[in-house]
Amino acid sequence: MTEAVAAVVARMEALLAPLEAAGDPARCFLGTYLRTTRAVGVALARGRFEDPEWVAAWDVDFAGLYLDALEISRHSPDAVAAPWRRAFGADPGLRPEAHVLLGMNAHINYDLPQSLLAVIPPDDFASPSLLDRRRRDHERIDDVLAARIGEEDVALQGAGGRRTPLDRLLAPVNRRASRTFLRESRRKVWANTSALHAARMQGEAAYAVRLADLEAASAERVADLLRPGPVLVRLALHGFGVTV
Template identity: 35%
Template sequence: MSVGPNPRPSARHRARTTVAGVRGGRPPTDRDDRTGAGRRPVTDTRRVADDDSRRPDPGILPLIADPFESVADAHERLTTLESTFRERGDRRGAFLCVYARVTEAVGVAIDAGEFADPDWVTDYLVTFADLYREALLAYETGDLVALPDPWQVAFETAERGDALVVQDVVLGINAHVNYDLALALHRVGVGPDRRARYADHCAVNAVLRSLVDEVQDRIAANYAPGVTDLDESFGRLDEALSMLSLREGRDSAWRSAVALSSRFRLRRRLAGWVLRTSSTGAAYLLLAPTVSRSVADALAGVERGDGVPSEE
């Protein structure tokens, strides 16, 4: 259940809507790529020239300027990004607190021989991480045309800091799993041995399942001490629901990747449209107010470690 207020569009969001706009519809994506879901438009690679609200951060830009070269490189730079964000009080680090650890754990599983095609899983993992890097680079440099809509919502919300930390994390997961993952799978290819690659794709779920408790502890230690109180209050139900939704998101990403690989142009374009609209819609749904302001404030207090309010 989401508790945050309706997000007010930032100056950067308003500037974008005058050019391409989440509400106005993104410009046509790369019509030559077979996916219909490319990040950079062929006919409109403009930056938003009048958007002066962001300058590239010299502490962040060197970490995201170049593609990741390996799993180790991705993990190292993601970890450094997380610590940099955390030291600055930038809530964009909350998602990375989870994602950097996941990247490391899947890398360990690759080295341990837990996948039938370790080279493919390695390419998959690095490509997946690189899509996050591309989104963050677009955000940092103000290249709002290249910035995927769900990532714009996630980054802007985290920078404002007016949602729950848990919402910041889930917004990042939504953008990365419900949007980026299908594109990563498409880039590395789901064939020719589709059944074997799907098995390796599903094998990642076991790694994710093993990390649920650990990542909750990491979020509590670094961003929201009260997450452990919420966990104690709700038991393992929240963990089961989070794993269920993540598994469903990953299954959906596989189906979308298959559609993006179709020889039929209409199916490819439809898959790209569904990726954008569903992941962006989910992001706004996560931020839609569904409880009172007092309840939202109470939950924020619990996250900060104020304790679970007692019943009166």
């Protein structure tokens, strides 16, 4: 694990402790994200990426968007973007899985294209070979996430996730569904990053409009995430990502 990623992990741990002590539902997504960031650190150390230095810088930037939003929301709930307002303001009585999905929606659908844009400067978009390297490393994160699905399911049960007999029956299906919708959302994230880059090249006003479109689409996604029924299967069939 690089020093920068280790610092992010330490920041997450410091933020998680009081949330767990208070039983704050924000602990659900932060706990999942902390374990995932540790796993990314291990993957970096094992040479799983083509450009580990770039992946580490991206991982730090990406995590910072969420952690900053989390800290700001504690004292100024209306100061964060709409997808995060929906996630942080969700009914505390929702199942832990729902809180995780709301966090994933805000962080993947809204934050991730912005973070990729921050670590892929305009000149890099002009190099097809370099851009392909970035895309491949972006997709390799799916392997890290897929390896975490079973353990995260167990962790969420420990956080108070209620399992009905139907939940237990659907567990293998849900795990396959999670892998499917994560791949789908990552493809859409890459497309949205390209759209944001095109807007960036047109100027600040064009970029602000396209980013507002992404914020609105991500916030609207919440309604489907909270709709009754087998949400993971539904996401695998109809998609988790958004498109601008």
